[in-house]
Amino acid sequence: MTTPSLSSLIMAPINAVMRIIDAPLRRLQKATGIGGMAAFFLAPNMLIFGIFVLLPLVINFVYSMTGGTAFFLSERDFIGGAQYSRLFECQNYLDPMSCQEDAFWTAVGNTFWFVVLQVSLMILTALITALILNRELAARSFWRAVFFFPVLLSPVVVGLIWKWILQRQGLLNFGLYQFGMDPYTWLTDRDWTFAATIGVSIWAHMGFYALIILAGLQAIPKDLYEAAEMDGTRPARVFWRITLPLLAPNLLVVVVLALIKSVQVFDEIYVLTGGGPGTSTLFLTQYIYETGFASALRNPGLAAAASILMGTVLVVLTLIQLGIGKRGENKGKR
Amino acid sequence: MGNVARFILRRRGAHGSGKGWHWTDIFTWVWLIGGLIIMFGPAVWLMFSSLKTPAALAEFPPSILPYVTSQATVEGYDKPLMLYDAKMPDGSTRVLAEVRRIGLVAQMVDPKAPGDIVKVNINDRSPVRIMSFATNNYTEPFVHFDFLRYLWNSVFVTVVATVITLVVNSMAAFALSKYEFKGRSVAMLVILATLMVPLSVIMVPLYSIISTLGLFNSLWGVILPTVATPTGVFILRQYMLTIPDELLDAARMDKASEWQIYWRIVLPLTAPALAVLAIFSVVWRWNDFLWPLIVLSRRELYTLQVGLSIYSGELNVQWHFILAMTVVTMIPVVLVFIFLQRFITTGIAGTGLK
Numbered sequence: 001m002t003t004p005s006l007s008s009l010i011m012a013p014i015n016a017v018m019r020i021i022d023a024p025l026r027r028l029q030k031a032t033g034i035g036g037m038a039a040f041f042l043a044p045n046m047l048i049f050g051i052f053v054l055l056p057l058v059i060n061f062v063y064s065m066t067g068g069t070a071f072f073l074s075e076r077d078f079i080g081g082a083q084y085s086r087l088f089e090c091q092n093y094l095d096p097m098s099c100q101e102d103a104f105w106t107a108v109g110n111t112f113w114f115v116v117l118q119v120s121l122m123i124l125t126a127l128i129t130a131l132i133l134n135r136e137l138a139a140r141s142f143w144r145a146v147f148f149f150p151v152l153l154s155p156v157v158v159g160l161i162w163k164w165i166l167q168r169q170g171l172l173n174f175g176l177y178q179f180g181m182d183p184y185t186w187l188t189d190r191d192w193t194f195a196a197t198i199g200v201s202i203w204a205h206m207g208f209y210a211l212i213i214l215a216g217l218q219a220i221p222k223d224l225y226e227a228a229e230m231d232g233t234r235p236a237r238v239f240w241r242i243t244l245p246l247l248a249p250n251l252l253v254v255v256v257l258a259l260i261k262s263v264q265v266f267d268e269i270y271v272l273t274g275g276g277p278g279t280s281t282l283f284l285t286q287y288i289y290e291t292g293f294a295s296a297l298r299n300p301g302l303a304a305a306a307s308i309l310m311g312t313v314l315v316v317l318t319l320i321q322l323g324i325g326k327r328g329e330n331k332g333k334r
Numbered sequence: 335m336g337n338v339a340r341f342i343l344r345r346r347g348a349h350g351s352g353k354g355w356h357w358t359d360i361f362t363w364v365w366l367i368g369g370l371i372i373m374f375g376p377a378v379w380l381m382f383s384s385l386k387t388p389a390a391l392a393e394f395p396p397s398i399l400p401y402v403t404s405q406a407t408v409e410g411y412d413k414p415l416m417l418y419d420a421k422m423p424d425g426s427t428r429v430l431a432e433v434r435r436i437g438l439v440a441q442m443v444d445p446k447a448p449g450d451i452v453k454v455n456i457n458d459r460s461p462v463r464i465m466s467f468a469t470n471n472y473t474e475p476f477v478h479f480d481f482l483r484y485l486w487n488s489v490f491v492t493v494v495a496t497v498i499t500l501v502v503n504s505m506a507a508f509a510l511s512k513y514e515f516k517g518r519s520v521a522m523l524v525i526l527a528t529l530m531v532p533l534s535v536i537m538v539p540l541y542s543i544i545s546t547l548g549l550f551n552s553l554w555g556v557i558l559p560t561v562a563t564p565t566g567v568f569i570l571r572q573y574m575l576t577i578p579d580e581l582l583d584a585a586r587m588d589k590a591s592e593w594q595i596y597w598r599i600v601l602p603l604t605a606p607a608l609a610v611l612a613i614f615s616v617v618w619r620w621n622d623f624l625w626p627l628i629v630l631s632r633r634e635l636y637t638l639q640v641g642l643s644i645y646s647g648e649l650n651v652q653w654h655f656i657l658a659m660t661v662v663t664m665i666p667v668v669l670v671f672i673f674l675q676r677f678i679t680t681g682i683a684g685t686g687l688k
Binding site: 018021022025026029034035037038039041042044045046048049051052053054055056057059060063071072073128129132135137141143144145146147148149150152153154155156157159160161162163164165168169170171173174177178183203207208211212235264266267270271274284285288289292293300303304307308310311314318 | 358361362365366369370372373374375376377379380383391392393394395396501502503505506508509510513515518521524525528529531532534535536537538539540541542543545546558559561562567591592593594596597617620621623624628639642643646647653656657660663664667670671675676678679682
């Protein structure tokens with residue numbers, strides 16, 4: 001009993017520090033009352049929020065109306081909406097080459113098709129996975145873990161794993177070789193690379209959405225299915241008449257969540273393709289990053305303007321999501 | 335055994351009409367087995383590849399396991415020679431070292447008796463393959479490159495950011511769940527609103543703020559913007575709301591200060607939620623890429639993720655090192671996955687947040 005446990009050894013110094021902190025805080029409490037202590041507890045978080053989230057958000061609008069390459073706001077000249085009109089100057093929005101900022105419109109086009117294809121295919125596979133995981137399976141938590149595994153991997157690791165598989169001596173070509181086909185350099189082909197970005201990001205994120213859909217499936221009352229079974233309802237009918245309608249609110253939230261994430265796609269694609277070949281996998285976040293920081297023709301104001309346009313899309317999507325959430329809640333109350 | 339097999343292979347057909355395999359049973363197992371291969375296969379392939387020598391990595395078709403062609407130093411020759419199983423005209427097989435190749439004929443010597451040269455048709459010989467683990471793929475980046483530094487930077491960022499996240503978020507959650515004050519709902523709304531402000535939207539001005547504060551090229555510049563996570567405040571607040579207020583009132587009767595209440599009563603009771611947030615935070619911060627890429631421009635400050643992406647983007651990619659370091663980067667996350675996966679999946683299913 002005399003040997004102290006490891007946790008008490010760790011906690012002893014922390015407790016001592018907390019006791020020392022306590023004395024001045026008692027005085028603070030006496031001076032401000034309990035309400036003042038609430039402000040004290042809230043302050044550090046709000047301070048960090050304020051400096052690193054809210055302030056940048058506000059500054060961003062000012063930033064997008066300034067020009068030049070300097071980063072400090074005081075050194076930048078006000079140019080009004082010039083950055084926006086530069087972004088929007090275009091003869092035909094469907095043909096990026098006719099625009100002044102062709103890279104921006106290329107990125108917009110790429111991001112649009114990426115979002116449409118990635119989200120629809122990902123939600124479909126996630127739904128199928130969730131439906132399967134919701135069956136009476138042996139070792140269900142093992143199978144759930146299998147599909148969840150890539151979600152935890154870092155985007156850089158994901159990018160590198162697939163870069164290694166898709167390269168010329170990679171596993172994919174090895175597989176084709178086994179079937180007597182010729183190896184191919186996948187990541188130098190525009191269309192195949194674009195398809196690869198979609199496939200890889202589905203691989204990396206699908207498990208997350210499958211998990212949320214699975215939670216939605218498990219929230220559907222079991223007695224509905226029991227009643228359907230007693231009536232001898234065919235499984236397909238059960239799916240269309242019970243599962244899908246009751247899952248719809250959950251599914252809608254998942255779709256919007258996936259849209260929000262998909263619009264911001266960057267990390268794993270940047271590592272996998274670097275935006276190439278050419279600009280075939282250049283997406284919006286990479287355009288903002290390169291315009292703001294990386295390229296020789298650095299233009300932070302333009303990057304800020306582009307990021308505000310992207311932020312507007314995200315806000316609209318989020319409001320839709322909140323709207324759906326509200327409606328779901330009201331339904332629950334009734 | 336029969337029972338086990340029946341349990342594992344439980345099917346709709348057997349369950350319902352008893353007519354054997356329904357198509358959904360077949361589909362389920364195809365999907366599960368396919369998923370197992372597709373989800374784990376790439377990572378396993380990466381691990382096997384990371385143990386191969388550069389020569390083995392350049393081979394096509396590749397071997398699954400890290401095989402290399404066996405070599406031997408033979409008396410009278412400066413360089414080590416490749417070993418082959420050569421078929422002799424009399425039908426026997428001998429292990430010979432290849433000296434040189436002229437057209438279709440290989441000149442070979444017996445490593446034990448390097449005197450006379452044996453001529454062998456190249457179709458009659460096959461390389462001697464032995465399994466060999468190129469462990470210096472792992473040791474060399476740590477010794478000759480800065481990867482030990484990157485590893486340390488990543489660990490530092492992850493640990494410090496997680497500790498600050500836990501303290502700052504739990505304090506805010508405590509204030510937002512246990513006190514009635516003016517502006518509480520506004521504070522709550524502001525925090526929730528920041529959920530929809532991703533880094534990609536604010537990175538340009540955030541960079542200028544970081545520079546103004548002198549945090550550019552500093553690990554603190556990576557840490558600070560990430561610690562006030564709205565997700566964390568949200569998870570902890572939901573949990574703290576379930577702690578009865580009577581407990582706090584009783585402590586106040588006993589002259590406990592508010593700080594003591596937070597530290598001695600509320601925090602220990604919030605431990606499960608804190609654990610979930612800690613796991614999330616470790617994974618988030620370990621995996622962070624875009625922001626460190628912007629803030630850190632000096633090589634000795636890179637985190638593992640940034641270092642890996644920079645090295646893999648170079649013209650002459652040294653894949654054998656990159657693959658090994660990718661495995662190292664993956665290890666903590668795989669450990670979290672193996673031991674704590676249950677916490678994370680229930681956490682996500684409960685809050686819908688990642």
